[in-house]
Amino acid sequence: MLQTYSEQTLVRDLVNEFPKTADVFKSVRIDFCCGGATPIAEAAAAGGVDIGNLMANLAEVIEKSSGGETDLKVWTDSASDTIIDHVISEYHNPLREEFLNLSPYVTKVSRVHGGHRPELMKVYELYYELKKEMLEHVAKEEETVFPLIRQLDADTVEDREQALNYIKELEKEHDHAGAILKELREITSDFTPPADACGTYRLVYKRLEMLEGQTFIHVHLENNILFPRYF
Known part of the structure; x- marks a missing residue:
């Protein structure tokens, strides 16, 4: 389980822990499935995505969904x-x-x-x-x-x-x-x-x-x- 996350967290790890972040990545065309083994910062840079805005949007989704993630997280166990x-x-x-x-x-x-x-x-x-x-x-x-x-x-x-x-x-x-x-x-x-x-x-x-x-x-x-x- 992720205790903390940062710009260096792998995209796939964040999605595994907080599945609704997949919607954020998808909205800016960051591939969270085939390209999931990539740090968030690297994926953002490759796609020309503002890392500050991206991290803020991810934080907002995580805050709203914490405690209710089951769709994907359940499968890790x-x-x-x-x-x-x-x-x-x-x-x-x-x-x-x-x-x-x-x-x-x-x-x-x-x-x-x-x-x-x-x-x-x-x-x-x-x-x-x-x-x-x-x-x-x-x-x-x-x-x-x-x-x-x-x-x-x-x-x-x-x-x-x-x-x-x-x-x-x-x-x-x-x-x-x-x-x-x-x-x-x-x-x-x-x-x-x-x-x-x-x-x-x-x-x-x-x-x-x-x-x-x-x-x-x-x-x-x-x-x-x-x-x-x-x-």
Whole structure:
């Protein structure tokens, strides 16, 4: 548990202790999942964020939420089995369903409006790249890596080094997904539709932003809570 924090505290450590600070980091485009192993000051400098304002905003959120943090903090003390089951039920399964439901809307908006909104063709391209990457990624987790993690816990894994290499591969895939989401946010001007956008257009941008938020928490649980236990 963090007793104190400072500009040199790692982003992931602060989010682990005070999950609502994730909203502050997200608002200034500081990556708290894939880039979580970075001191707050370094992350702020890299993003051109005023460190004084950032620390003040973090302090305000922490003061308001102290004593009520459970969404993520609870997982730092949970068994890996419990975290894995939670990730599958709360992130993998909903992710598959969301890709199934959202894809027709993304296709429709790009087809109808892409002629005069060229950024929508890029949104289409990035979305389907993300969909392919993430569906393959969660399948690999469930079929290969999560069973290996359970074996690591039970001390029954045949090749520990190979298992750890699989985990490292997942982290690289997380980085790639994070890069796609960052580009989606940039190309959509922070998921802000134009003033004359139709309802479906607005729906796509809103759900893409929600998909980003869910993916960030999903990756944070793995990169910063589950995976470090084995290195």
